[in-house]
Amino acid sequence: MATIREVALKAGVGIGTVSRALNGTGYIAEETKKKIMDAVEELEYRPNELAQNFFRNRSGFVGVLVPNLEHPFFSYLTKYMERELYKHGYKCMVCDVDDEISRQEEFFEMLRRNTMDGLITCVPIQSEGDRSGILRPIVAIDQNLGKNIPIIRSDHWQGGKMAAKLLQKAGCRLVLLLSPKRPHRYSAGLRYQAFEQTMEQNGCEVITLPVSADKMDFGYSLEEVRKHTEYLSGADAVFATDLIAAACLKLAHEKGIDVPGKLKIIGYDGLPLGGLLYPTLTTVCQNIPELARCGVETVVKMINGRRDIQQEYVIGVSMERGGTV
Amino acid sequence: MATIREVALKAGVGIGTVSRALNGTGYIAEETKKKIMDAVEELEYRPNELAQNFFRNRSGFVGVLVPNLEHPFFSYLTKYMERELYKHGYKCMVCDVDDEISRQEEFFEMLRRNTMDGLITCVPIQSEGDRSGILRPIVAIDQNLGKNIPIIRSDHWQGGKMAAKLLQKAGCRLVLLLSPKRPHRYSAGLRYQAFEQTMEQNGCEVITLPVSADKMDFGYSLEEVRKHTEYLSGADAVFATDLIAAACLKLAHEKGIDVPGKLKIIGYDGLPLGGLLYPTLTTVCQNIPELARCGVETVVKMINGRRDIQQEYVIGVSMERGGTV
Numbered sequence: 070m071a072t073i074r075e076v077a078l079k080a081g082v083g084i085g086t087v088s089r090a091l092n093g094t095g096y097i098a099e100e101t102k103k104k105i106m107d108a109v110e111e112l113e114y115r116p117n118e119l120a121q122n123f124f125r126n127r128s129g130f131v132g133v134l135v136p137n138l139e140h141p142f143f144s145y146l147t148k149y150m151e152r153e154l155y156k157h158g159y160k161c162m163v164c165d166v167d168d169e170i171s172r173q174e175e176f177f178e179m180l181r182r183n184t185m186d187g188l189i190t191c192v193p194i195q196s197e198g199d200r201s202g203i204l205r206p207i208v209a210i211d212q213n214l215g216k217n218i219p220i221i222r223s224d225h226w227q228g229g230k231m232a233a234k235l236l237q238k239a240g241c242r243l244v245l246l247l248s249p250k251r252p253h254r255y256s257a258g259l260r261y262q263a264f265e266q267t268m269e270q271n272g273c274e275v276i277t278l279p280v281s282a283d284k285m286d287f288g289y290s291l292e293e294v295r296k297h298t299e300y301l302s303g304a305d306a307v308f309a310t311d312l313i314a315a316a317c318l319k320l321a322h323e324k325g326i327d328v329p330g331k332l333k334i335i336g337y338d339g340l341p342l343g344g345l346l347y348p349t350l351t352t353v354c355q356n357i358p359e360l361a362r363c364g365v366e367t368v369v370k371m372i373n374g375r376r377d378i379q380q381e382y383v384i385g386v387s388m389e390r391g392g393t394v
Numbered sequence: 395m396a397t398i399r400e401v402a403l404k405a406g407v408g409i410g411t412v413s414r415a416l417n418g419t420g421y422i423a424e425e426t427k428k429k430i431m432d433a434v435e436e437l438e439y440r441p442n443e444l445a446q447n448f449f450r451n452r453s454g455f456v457g458v459l460v461p462n463l464e465h466p467f468f469s470y471l472t473k474y475m476e477r478e479l480y481k482h483g484y485k486c487m488v489c490d491v492d493d494e495i496s497r498q499e500e501f502f503e504m505l506r507r508n509t510m511d512g513l514i515t516c517v518p519i520q521s522e523g524d525r526s527g528i529l530r531p532i533v534a535i536d537q538n539l540g541k542n543i544p545i546i547r548s549d550h551w552q553g554g555k556m557a558a559k560l561l562q563k564a565g566c567r568l569v570l571l572l573s574p575k576r577p578h579r580y581s582a583g584l585r586y587q588a589f590e591q592t593m594e595q596n597g598c599e600v601i602t603l604p605v606s607a608d609k610m611d612f613g614y615s616l617e618e619v620r621k622h623t624e625y626l627s628g629a630d631a632v633f634a635t636d637l638i639a640a641a642c643l644k645l646a647h648e649k650g651i652d653v654p655g656k657l658k659i660i661g662y663d664g665l666p667l668g669g670l671l672y673p674t675l676t677t678v679c680q681n682i683p684e685l686a687r688c689g690v691e692t693v694v695k696m697i698n699g700r701r702d703i704q705q706e707y708v709i710g711v712s713m714e715r716g717g718t719v
Contacts, residue, residue, distance in 0.1 A: 113527075115506050129509075130455075130487070138476070139666070144469035148490050151463070155489075155497070160509070162455070163488045164480075165473050172480070181440050184454075184485070202438075287666035315670045322672035341464070341612035342667055345640045347647035 071112035079108035149361030206371030229263030247309035311336040348392025396437035404433035459515040474686030531696030554588030572634035636661040673717025
């Protein structure tokens with residue numbers, strides 16, 4: 070493989086000039102640049118990216134921290150973030166935290182050690198102290214991590230309200246709200262508050278049933294919902310995230326409860342799997358591509374030292390009508 | 395932030411000695427090492443990983459190339475690969491090729507430029523020439539990419555046979571096989587061959603209906619299956635990947651076809667979403683964690699220059715009984 074020295078020799082310039090031309094870090098006459106590029110092409114010279122990164126003090130990587138890639142919300146989000154990062158010239162380093170919250174710490178350590186130019190996190194960070202000594206930007210999805218960490222989130226308040234209004238229009242009076250035990254830890258918890266408030270303002274009864282938000286897999290959704298089986302037959306409707314809503318639909322089928330005739334079900338997230346269920350799940354759809362686009366744009370702006378950054382970006386949601394309401 | 399110079403000064407040694415101690419690249423007396431580590435701790439010195447990578451000529455990254463993260467098979471595979479890479483001290487750089495096959499090329503370019511220490515690909519590579527000048531190892535999942543590229547795959551032949559035997563035992567005589575148009579491009583195509591052969595050897599009729607393997611999302615599965623609606627009511631059973639099988643189940647519900655009474659459905663992959671369907675999907679389960687473990691172990695061995703590498707690793711499959719057969 071050709072070296073930078075050979076390129077310089079061929080182009081009749083110094084090594085420093087070749088380096089400046091390739092890295093775009095100084096003025097080079099057009100004619101000289103052309104000579105260098107011709108030499109690069111002829112010799113099939115490939116700059117060593119490790120060397121370039123070292124001299125530029127940037128890695129070209131942005132980390133994406135997710136709680137669980139098995140959950141389709143996070144695999145879609147990762148998919149779209151990877152695409153958006155790519156458009157901006159960044160590579161996507163993914164970390165699935167799962168049950169090991171300590172893996173988060175290691176990603177912060179990587180930010181300190183310059184392995185990443187920035188980080189987008191979808192995982193709640195436990196304490197303020199964790200982030201000391203980090204000079205590279207962090208952007209949070211759906212989590213309020215404090216000052217200097219912009220938050221990108223869906224308009225969950227609007228989403229919860231939309232779900233409530235749809236059920237009211239359908240004549241529901243007694244509804245089950247399956248929500249995490251500590252929804253206030255996430256901005257996503259706003260949807261449950263908005264739902265409850267809107268239902269109760271209109272004289273409907275809301276029974277809140279706790280489901281754990283700590284695990285996020287399919288088997289777990291079913292287990293969690295089975296604990297509340299007795300409630301299903303007495304209620305008019307259910308509101309929950311898509312995975313939990315899908316588990317409710319399955320349970321209703323098992324118990325011979327007609328959906329939507331006897332029980333209406335409305336999901337939250339708008340995951341494509343809702344389309345494979347029977348009937349198709351009615352759901353409040355989060356705009357995952359837009360969440361990803363906005364998250365990436367914000368972290369890239371911060372990497373580039375831009376100051377026109379908002380503390381919060383709120384992305385609109387929409388209702389996707391299936392056959393469960 | 396402390397510099398390596400300050401650490402050297404504090405420990406009373408030269409900068410080169412500190413560098414050797416931290417990188418483990420030469421003999422250092424235990425006593426000296428201790429002095430250096432004490433200084434590192436006291437000064438909270440954090441080595442710049444970009445510099446370390448440059449001097450070691452390794453990046454610590456392994457690329458994972460997938461056709462579509464929206465497909466749960468690939469998001470689980472990525473999840474487990476990321477975990478396994480982490481155990482071996484590597485970071486996971488993910489690339490979702492989707493429809494842009496050219497993105498593959500860029501990953502090969504990164505292998506050439508030392509941005510990655512190795513690559514695990516789940517995407518079929520189009521031509522032999524693409525890989526010229528790559529000195530870093532590549533491992534393939536389910537694809538035969540030629541000599542020097544080990545292949546990790548499920549025992550698809552056994553899987554296809556298991557599905558056929560189960561349907562025969564259930565008394566099926568006329569079955570629909572929904573398979574990609576060019577299954578021979580993938581080792582996964584073996585399952586369709588084994589299924590067809592086993593069914594026909596036992597006097598059963600197999601009608602093969604083409605579904606495209608190029609797109610991999612949920613909406614597309616439904617569209618593809620709807621093209622073959624007329625066949626569903628005349629057949630005893632369907633064999634297809636989980637996503638296509640789920641779409642068939644939905645279509646059967648829509649058409650009022652009783653599953654499993656009138657139509658039996660057997661999936662392939664063993665994705666958790668099968669557990670949310672009603673009835674639960676019966677499916678041939680690929681061992682995704684083991685595919686990931688084996689793929690990562692192989693690429694890491696190759697990075698470390700080991701020669702005890704097989705050309706092919708075949709991972710066993712198992713039958714997961716749900717309620718659709």
